[in-house]
Amino acid sequence: MNIIAIVLHIGAAKGIHMHLLYPCDPFNKMKPDEAYEEEFSTAQHAGFTWFPFSYEDFELGEFKPRPKPAFAGEILYRGWMLTSTRYAQLQGAIESLGATVAVSAERYRQCHYLPEWYERCKDVTPKTIVLLKDDDFAAALSTTGWSAYFVKDFVKSLTTSRGSVARSISEVREVVDLIERYRGQLEGGVCIRELENLLPETEERYFVFRGKAFARDGVVPELVKDVARRIDSPFFSIDVLLNKEGTARLIELGDGQVSDRKKWSAEAFIEMLSASLTN
Structure with missing residues (x-):
């Protein structure tokens, strides 16, 4: 053998x-x-x-x-x-x-692209406007009343030292151009999100595998359980941050197959998959 x-x-x-x-x-x-x-x-x-x-x-x-x-x-x-x-x-x-x-291609897209999951979760995540690269950003954002913006394509933000935060319409265009320059293309289109008062040090990644939500420390917040019920995909990640008021906010979904483990150990990650498959 x-x-x-x-x-x-x-x-x-x-x-x-x-x-x-x-x-x-x-x-x-x-x-x-x-x-x-x-x-x-x-x-x-x-x-x-x-x-x-x-x-x-x-x-x-x-x-x-x-x-x-x-x-x-x-x-x-x-x-x-x-x-x-x-x-x-x-x-x-x-x-x-x-x-x-x-995970089918349809389910992959549902979690990989922000506009695909946004409508199911819009009450627990920052407000988002979806545009094409050549749209009139000023017209689209003129009535939002937002003081600042977080800019990304359908999948990723700008990961250089410049970052994805824009304080004006002209900076929104600047971030979009830089994403395209550094990544070679905009994937899907442009997502402009309201910049909320979030605490970056509180970020946690959770995984949902075959309908069950998992945390690296075993403690799954109610928000994560709620989102897990809304999304019909076999395997996806959920990123959550707290705002300055202590409220948990959904920041990102991702297909679990292409999601980094982040703070998860390899042992905890594989144990999650193994336990779900052998139970």
Whole structure:
């Protein structure tokens, strides 16, 4: 019995039938990329089977999980952020080999793009106006009464030292231009959010897996449980901050497959997946 067959057998014995798909090391296609090495090692020890694939090859139109003959079952991707179009291509590539995805392209988009989840959660998150890059920002924002703005595309904010906060309409345009310059493109469009009085040191990331919300310390706030009930996706992350009044505010949703663990240890993260799959 080869090593892949052995691992498959161990995973089945532990009741784990979902397999993990990781991007591989560019120089060794049988190893995970170093960014996922700790998580991969923990997952393997917990009984998960895994398949590495070359992200670089995938971008060139080739999807070759290794070992290809063993590729089957339900696949949960853990890797770099993908556009919704690229993720749909990944789903198609996975299904073309006879496997299935744990998260469909539709569900991926629902949590990955802010406008897709905003209407379901608008009462617990900062007010947001969605625009196209060439829209008239001044006209769109003229009646908001907001004193400052947080500017991002559908997925990410400006992560340079400049940051995404704008104090005027002209600064909104400046941030949009910088996002496009540094990231190469605006993904989806522009989201302009009211800048609330939030306490950045209180930020926490939670995960929802198969309908159940999880916290790294085991304490799940009511807001997170509420949001978990509103979103119909198998695996997503929820980012929460407190405002200066002590009220929890939803800041971001993300597809769980492409969400960093942040403060979560690899052990806590894999335990969450394992417990949900074996119960």
